[in-house]
Amino acid sequence: MTRILLVEDDETLQVAVRYNLERAGYEVTVAGDGETALETASTLRPDAVILDIMLPGLDGFEVCRRLRAQSAVPILILTARDDEFNRVLGLELGADDYLTKPFSMRELVARVKALLRRRELLARELAGEPSASDVLTLGPLRIDFAARRVWRETREVTLKPREFELLAYLARHRDRVCRSEELLRAVWGYETFGDYRTLAVHIHGLREKLEDDPRHPRLIETVRGVGYRLTTSHLKPSRC
Incomplete structure (x- = not known):
């Protein structure tokens, strides 16, 4: 059974979220503070983490x-603060998505399903045999899709999991405009919802x-009002 770690100190919300996730078929473990969450994550190895920002002691x-420093586990952050700074900070620290309180349980479950669907697709991709097509060179940029590694000239660039997936999609569809909705579906798994700010932060x-x-x-x-395009026409060959 898919394991979800819920990190939330509000007992009422704990009960509601746990109930809805278990109804959706997930096994849910709850942690009420940051230190407990880290200890639980190291032993449980959850398939996804739902993480409140306002926690006692160690914050979200x-x-x-x-x-994120030790795992690529999908992380959905919950915040009662409806301001851009906190949303962006969570994404820059490596969260995959966020929800602002109050939220509907239906949307929470949908977003968890989207994160897990992307994780499953990635696992299938990595299970395949590497081939020459798994490495793409675009001027000074080299992308190893199978190893999930990127170099610019001779320097390796460290990307967060969603940053890599976004770059990989843009690179595979280079020189054409990828609509924002298309990128949200392909990289985050959103079906009928999505936050364009999440995409903008990763770009x-x-x-x-x-x-x-x-x-x-x-x-x-940026193609205003439409989306983004990875352009290769101006790239010069690598000097390495």
């Missing part, structure tokens, strides 16, 4: 950072790591 941001992260001048991107272009 620090828990997210530590979890920003890629530009910071891959562009010569992130403020004036030439590799990953």
Whole structure:
């Protein structure tokens, strides 16, 4: 059975979330604080983590950072703060998605299903045999799809799990515009909902790591009102 770690100190919300997830067929383990969450995650090895930001002691941001440093487990953060700073900070620390309280249980379950679906698809991809097509060179950029590694010239670039999947999709569909809705479905698994800010934060992260001048991107272009395009026409061959 798929294991979900729920990190939430509000007992009423604990009960409601656990009930709805168990109805959906998941096994749920609850932790009420950050330290317990980290200890539980190391032994349970959950398939996904639902993480509240406002926790006693170690807050959710620090828990997210530590979890991401040791695992690629999908992380959905919950926050009562409906401000952009906290949403963006959670995503930059490695969370895959977020929900702002109050939220509907139906949407929570749908987002968990989307995260797990992406995890399953990734596992299937990695189970395949590597081939020459698993490595793509675009000018100074080299992407190893099977190993999930990226280099710019001779320097390896460390990407978060969703950043890599986003880059991989754009690279495989290079030189054409990928609509924002298409990217959300392909990378996050959203069907009928999605937060464009989540996508924008990950695009920003890629530009910071891959562009010569992130403020004036030439590799990953924004097509206003539509989406994004990874452009290769101006790329020069690697000097390595």
